Amino acid sequence: MASRLSRIWPTLSRVRLSSALGSRCVSQTPKSSASGAAVTSDLQSLSPAAQDSHGHAEVSPFDKNPDFHGFHHSDPFVDEWNMRLAFFFGISVAIVIGGTFVHYLPDHGMRQWARREAERLIKQREAEGLPLMTENYYDPSTIVLPSSGED
């Protein structure tokens, strides 16, 4: 058993190692892929393969459809309706109607009410000459303390 394994293992490890080695030897991807891609775009000879990757072929979509909106490359009808619906649902519905809904949300936690009430009370007390706030939260005469000396 062990002898069989010892015969199989070298071949297995060699296969794996060689494929790994092979890929390491063959791969010539530049360290920075951005610069690799930069070389392609720098050359003005734009091969169809490079162009096809973003679907333009060698023709700009604006040639076939001067009103190309960026939504659908081949069918101008779909392109236009996609644009209209995206704008309608995005701006008119979501932002305008949604924004109106959010604007008219109730005053959560009564915070805006609290600010208005505070300003109103301050104005009132200043007009009456009263202090803006009393020092004691509770009336001291209502507080019953145990008499000292008892245990």
Place this chain on the structure above:
Amino acid sequence: MLKVLVPTIMLFPTIWLVPAKWLWTSTTTHSLSIALISLAWLKWTSETGWATSGSYLATDPLSTPLLVLTCWLLPLMILASQNHINPEPASRQRLYITLLASLQTFLIMAFGATEIIMFYIMFEATLIPTLIIITRWGNQTERLSAGTYFLFYTLAGSLPLLVALLLLQQSTGTLSMLVIQYAQPMLLDSWGHKIWWAGCLIAFLVKMPLYGVHLWLPKAHVEAPVAGSMVLAAVLLKLGGYGMMRMMVMLDPLSKELIYPFIILALWGIIMTGSICLRQTDLKSLIAYSSVSHMGLVAGGILIQTPWGFSGAIILMIAHGLVSSMLFCLANTAYERTHSRTMILARGLQMIFPLTAAWWFIANLANLALPPLPNLMGELMIITTLFNWSPWTIALTGLGTLITAAYSLYMFLMSQRGPAPSHVLKLPPFHTREHLLMALHLIPVILLVTKPELMWGWCY
């Protein structure tokens, strides 16, 4: 909750049953309708915080802004992907949108979860569609290593979290957020408890990411296609912040001493990643490192655990989500035209695309936290609360603000100003779709200036 979840699940039949030429139209309108319905969550019906729709799904002022952001982002992702996915066969396009929609479903359930284990399961579940999007649709060979880094960094952090949660369940008997906030503070005095504390937070710190464990983020953001970058930057990072805010409730009083190293790492990360941004040649990598920088500030704000810290963190998370996603979309428009992310190859664009230069300008101004945008409000609140915790932090946060302004300006000047190289002169013009995409990113940010109390969370 169900009024959003059911339409989101019905996105799957929509994706697979509409005729191929109406696929993008119908998914865009369907997801925009979901976004409209999600605004109903902003009406907080209860004064106690939690608005429960059942015992397992609830929203409160912390999760609601993040939920609305998630629902708003799906139509934006679909709009952004429409062009580069176009050459693929129809069934693969449907698969792509299915992955985005499944991410959406998991994220809604994650932010709405009341049971921490459910949040954990959804947190992990979001990894799978994101991994598939990065490794299948990324554009360079590095996407495989990016996916590996992404998956294993997050998993290495979250397995301790699972153990910590199970221990928590053992000791308190419940993991429902509704209940556990009222639990007795635990006696946490041994080294085992300190490790448990770390286990609770490491997963979220890796996700945020905190500076020392941030290496996955530049790789994942850069190699992902535009929709992957958008969802990563806008929402998935915020899962980490949200998780931390939920967990910190029960981690006192250990947190008082144990947060020191993490706050220092976060603050140092702001400086370091900001400085790295100034040296980047790859545009998406610059935006990715700027995300790490902003999230360092958010991490600092959350770890401090003061009301202003939490509020500032939520505000900055929402604002950063929208602005960072917008920057990735802008970078993608340059990438789709020049097929390169190198910044010196796509420069001088202002003369070629003047309206887009306006979008670039506003996005960079928002990124450097220009008043009155919510980015500034969040940053100021966090910087103030850090100053209150220790006055020395102002040196790091102030320097961070300066460096943020520097690299945002660098990004703008590099891409827009200066003479345009000759290969840029023949680039195809901007599409209506792309302008709509930028507008839909920016208008919510500007509208949030008028009603910031939506984002203040439950601490204010």
